[in-house]
């Protein structure tokens with residue numbers, strides 16, 4: 001504040017220097033340059049005397065102080081053009097000081113004396129007070145005191161103001177605009193609202209504006225609704241009660257008329273005015289709130305509106321008029337020149353016949369039908385009760401006598417043509433057919449698309465809007481609860497606002513709105529969306545879905561979610577705030593390549609899991625008020641991909657966690673802090689309660705987490721060691737199997753492995769496994785008995801192994817190519833490593849490749865004490881065939897027979 005003041009002093013001194021003058025600023029007025037010159041702005045400083053203003057000053061604003069008199073001629077320069085003394089404590093305008101002042105500042109162009117205590121009384125206003133103000137263009141005397149006194153000679157006071165263009169005065173039944181006003185050729189703008197008491201204007205008779213025929217704008221609205229806090233709004237006393245026919249018709253240049261908030265005027269007063277409008281140049285009519293909130297519902301009749309057809313009305317504001325029913329086709333009488341129409345806060349029951357016949361409104365671009373039927377909600381605020389209920393009832397009775405008789409047959413015809421005739425629907429269907437769409441019902445597939453002929457769609461909402469309507473606002477109108485197949489009869493719609501309704505379910509499709517750029521569906525508590533709801537809205541640039549329940553919509557869990565925004569290739573702004581979204585499907589925004597603003601604030605996200613690299617124009621991502629403790633590494637990486645561009649992200653009001661788990665996130669945050677909106681306000685409720693801001697937390701964590709990091713490293717090392725030991729143990733225990741598989745794999749790699757047990761594939765009937773010490777036994781006895789006598793093919797390693805090959809390979813091959821394996825168990829065998837290797841390998845082969853067919857034969861050539869026999873061999877002995885070699889030579893024959901049998 002002080003700084004601003006100093007700057008102003010500086011500025012002022014600078015300007016003052018230029019003017020070589022001093023602006024008196026002891027009262028801390030601010031001097032600034034405005035269009036018309038220098039302004040001394042002293043408004044709202046509690047001044048009770050005037051500062052002195054230097055010569056260059058053109059505008060003086062001393063409004064809202066405690067001044068109780070006019071400034072003296074010494075205080076103000078003659079150059080003064082604009083003087084604003086509104087909101088002070090002036091009580092008289094006829095003092096010596098004021099007379100002197102007004103003959104001195106004769107360059108004055110505007111004078112504002114509103115909100116003082118000057119009575120509107122001939123005693124107080126001397127005839128000659130404004131005598132010298134021939135340049136005055138604007139005079140505001142409103143919000144002063146209305147008295148009982150008749151003020152018939154107001155024209156005498158005002159008519160010296162030959163340049164007057166704008167005049168504002170409290171409209172009182174005691175004042176009138178006499179002949180003197182006829183001389184004010186430039187008086188174009190009149191405002192009659194302001195103070196209000198029982199002397200406020202009650203009736204405007206037909207001759208009231210006789211001397212004001214140059215008026216272009218007239219504001220006779222009532223003060224009552226303008227400031228509820230300062231007014232006693234339980235009364236409608238401030239309202240105009242009557243306005244006679246013929247009064248307005250005198251104003252043949254009238255372009256703008258405001259009769260709003262005259263709660264007692266009713267539609268009777270309104271229709272008195274409309275009857276006069278064809279005699280004016282009316283372009284804009286404000287006729288809002290002509291009834292009391294608590295008043296009865298009324299019917300809008302064709303008679304009320306009919307005269308409009310003969311005007312060039314461009315804007316009609318007709319809000320809050322308690323209309324619940326309208327005569328069929330009433331809107332037919334609105335003129336084709338109409339551009340803006342608002343019908344807010346009425347009580348209209350949806351009635352297609354009412355909206356018929358609006359196709360003629362080819363210039364209409366803006367339509368506001370918000371706040372329908374709000375009276376049904378009991379409201380304890382801003383209710384205005386009317387004085388005389390029966391007056392309204394009588395008015396309605398009077399008007400209703402014309403009901404029915406006035407209906408123009410042409411209106412009916414046109415209405416029937418457009419709305420009632422079932423052929424209308426057929427017409428759309430015909431049109432579709434011309435477009436080459438097949439109308440074969442059997443081919444209608446669900447869900448519906450916009451190319452489905454609408455005659456087959458159930459529940460079609462045909463929206464009959466005039467052809468050039470661009471903006472439709474239907475806020476807070478209790479629409480719902482499902483937005484089904486909706487077809488606009490015109491494709492020129494650019495913005496559609498449907499917030500604060502009850503669309504719990506958005507199904508669509510929304511058709512023929514291909515130019516729609518702005519769609520607001522916020523505050524609908526919507527918890528169900530179809531994947532194709534937005535499919536046809538290809539031009540949408542801004543989509544507002546705030547304050548719904550999309551977080552609980554099924555589609556979020558569905559793979560169709562990738563279709564939801566898939567056609568919004570032009571979308572620049574998407575708002576999904578306050579939707580209770582806990583997670584985002586990764587593909588949800590995959591086609592939003594033009595997006596600039598993405599608002600996901602006030603949800604329940606805990607991380608960021610969406611790739612935003614393709615959003616090349618994204619400048620702002622709002623994640624404030626979510627549940628983010630810290631972002632995961634992938635979350636940070638996704639966001640990092642956008643940091644190269646002009647991009648900002650808001651993470652404020654998230655419960656950011658500051659501990660060693662989130663340390664990398666905190667560091668990341670600090671490093672990129674200029675990219676984070678409101679970074680200074682981010683805080684984390686840390687263990688130490690007085691560290692809350694992120695940079696301090698970072699310093700704290702740096703110390704705390706370095707030990708933590710080494711602890712983690714240690715722990716990881718320990719885990720690795722443990723795992724290594726575990727692996728070694730496992731490998732050791734499985735070493736035979738592993739070796740076996742290793743060789744099998746090797747075989748397979750080099751020769752192609754034949755794992756199927758196929759009799760013909762064995763090269764040998766038996767592989768003889770023995771220790772070198774027993775070689776003689778093998779070559780002499782075994783070979784003779786089995787190979788020569790029983791003509792079996794044997795594999796004997798010193799004969800059949802391929803020289804040059806790895807011995808282990810040879811063993812595996814031998815085992816693998818032999819139907820049986822015979823182990824000659826002796827003390828030497830048990831000591832030989834290779835023999836034991838053969839035992840293990842053969843056993844593994846037996847288990848792994850031979851489907852449990854016995855292939856192992858143990859021949860105990862020597863007596864071996866049981867405790868010396870290795871476990872593996874004991875296991876085989878239990879599972880497989882074993883034969884003891886007899887000590888007796890006689891028994892040898894039996895033994896050989898036995899062995900030969902087991903091989904065959």
Ligand SMILES: *[C@@H]1O[C@H](CO)[C@@H](O)[C@H](O)[C@H]1NC(C)=O
Pocket residue numbers: 043061063082083084085086110111112
């Ligand atoms: C004072 O009156 C002038 C001219 O009528 C106007 O521009 C200005 O906004 C007014 N100031 C206040 C505070 O109303």
Ligand SMILES: *[C@@H]1O[C@H](CO)[C@@H](O)[C@H](O)[C@H]1NC(C)=O
Pocket residue numbers: 226227228229230
């Ligand atoms: C309404 O009146 C109150 C009290 O007089 C004032 O503070 C407020 O600014 C006024 N509001 C408007 C919109 O004029």
Ligand SMILES: *[C@@H]1O[C@H](CO)[C@@H](O)[C@H](O)[C@H]1NC(C)=O
Pocket residue numbers: 232234235
């Ligand atoms: C408001 O107006 C009513 C009716 O004229 C009157 O009885 C009441 O005293 C007024 N209230 C205030 C606070 O002026």
Ligand SMILES: *[C@@H]1O[C@H](CO)[C@@H](O)[C@H](O)[C@H]1NC(C)=O
Pocket residue numbers: 241242243244245246265268269270272
């Ligand atoms: C409408 O005008 C007629 C005649 O000009 C008058 O008698 C009647 O009171 C007016 N109605 C309203 C509500 O102003």
Ligand SMILES: *[C@@H]1O[C@H](CO)[C@@H](O)[C@H](O)[C@H]1NC(C)=O
Pocket residue numbers: 312336337338363
């Ligand atoms: C519609 O608007 C255009 C352009 O503003 C204007 O030239 C035309 O006269 C208007 N049509 C009617 C019927 O007023």
Ligand SMILES: *[C@@H]1O[C@H](CO)[C@@H](O)[C@H](O)[C@H]1NC(C)=O
Pocket residue numbers: 439440
């Ligand atoms: C389309 O529907 C119309 C009316 O039901 C029918 O007369 C016509 O034969 C249909 N055309 C085709 C191609 O099915």
Ligand SMILES: *[C@@H]1O[C@H](CO)[C@@H](O)[C@H](O)[C@H]1NC(C)=O
Pocket residue numbers: 428431467487488489490491492512
């Ligand atoms: C779609 O919009 C176009 C252009 O406004 C209009 O001519 C057409 O009749 C509309 N289609 C339907 C089926 O209403």
Ligand SMILES: *[C@@H]1O[C@H](CO)[C@@H](O)[C@H](O)[C@H]1NC(C)=O
Pocket residue numbers: 688690691696
């Ligand atoms: C936090 O509080 C402790 C004791 O209350 C104090 O010693 C320490 O300096 C404070 N730290 C900060 C950053 O204010």
